[in-house]
Amino acid sequence: MSCVGLVVALTGGIGSGKTTVADRLAELGAGVIDTDEISRALTARDGAALAPIADAFGPDIRLADGTLDRARLRRRVFADPAARAQLESILHPLIEATMLERLAALQTDYAVLVIPLLFETGQQRHADRVLVVDVPESIQIARVMERSGLSETEVRRIIASQIPRQERNARADDRIDNSGERVDLEPRLHELHTAYTQIAVKRSRSIHA
Numbered sequence: 001m002s003c004v005g006l007v008v009a010l011t012g013g014i015g016s017g018k019t020t021v022a023d024r025l026a027e028l029g030a031g032v033i034d035t036d037e038i039s040r041a042l043t044a045r046d047g048a049a050l051a052p053i054a055d056a057f058g059p060d061i062r063l064a065d066g067t068l069d070r071a072r073l074r075r076r077v078f079a080d081p082a083a084r085a086q087l088e089s090i091l092h093p094l095i096e097a098t099m100l101e102r103l104a105a106l107q108t109d110y111a112v113l114v115i116p117l118l119f120e121t122g123q124q125r126h127a128d129r130v131l132v133v134d135v136p137e138s139i140q141i142a143r144v145m146e147r148s149g150l151s152e153t154e155v156r157r158i159i160a161s162q163i164p165r166q167e168r169n170a171r172a173d174d175r176i177d178n179s180g181e182r183v184d185l186e187p188r189l190h191e192l193h194t195a196y197t198q199i200a201v202k203r204s205r206s207i208h209a
């Protein structure tokens with residue numbers, strides 16, 4: 001059983017600023033679990049997902065040094081929805097199990113689960129509240145292009161594959177606007193951190209009373 005008093009799922013579109021927000025909440029004292037980081041660990045050299053992926057996609061999905069050929073895998077799943085579904089059926093249960101294991105080990109007042117495709121994968125059931133990082137599409141595109149070198153068309157295609165901004169925002173309990181400078185996030189970050197800590201402490205007290 002987790003010791004945390006509150007579980008917050010943090011989501012947002014590609015490049016919206018999930019990592020930026022999560023890192024700051026961690027600095028303020030939240031216990032952060034990042035599912036992208038779990039996914040990378042699972043597919044790293046000794047990761048638990050590597051063998052099942054090689055079984056499903058063939059030995060040439062590994063490079064000569066035994067690590068995953070991420071570019072080849074990306075091309076395979078990009079071109080073939082069935083291959084994508086197969087990859088997800090391997091990865092998602094492992095990611096979820098690892099996330100829940102780490103959650104159970106946390107000692108902080110509250111937890112932040114960073115789950116990019118939260119609504120798309122129905123994982124909001126693991127959280128008490130959902131926090132959405134929100135930016136207009138134009139900013140999202142500019143930031144992702146600058147970071148990754150993807151073209152505008154490629155970024156737009158990824159955005160179109162995710163839940164629409166309006167729907168994501170409508171399903172949020174809390175929202176943080178990341179359209180300004182990083183420093184502009186601070187007042188809202190502190191407000192959220194204080195509120196989450198208060199809810200968590202109150203809930204823990206009522207459970208242990």
Ligand code: ATP
Pocket residue numbers: 012013014015016017018019020021036116143144147178179180181182183
């Ligand atoms: P992804 O969906 O790709 O995992 P993300 O939602 O975690 O992305 P970040 O990695 O936090 O988003 O931010 C995306 C990019 O935008 C990064 O290069 C980050 O440094 C930059 N960025 C985030 N917030 C701001 C900001 N307020 N001003 C300028 N750049 C920012």
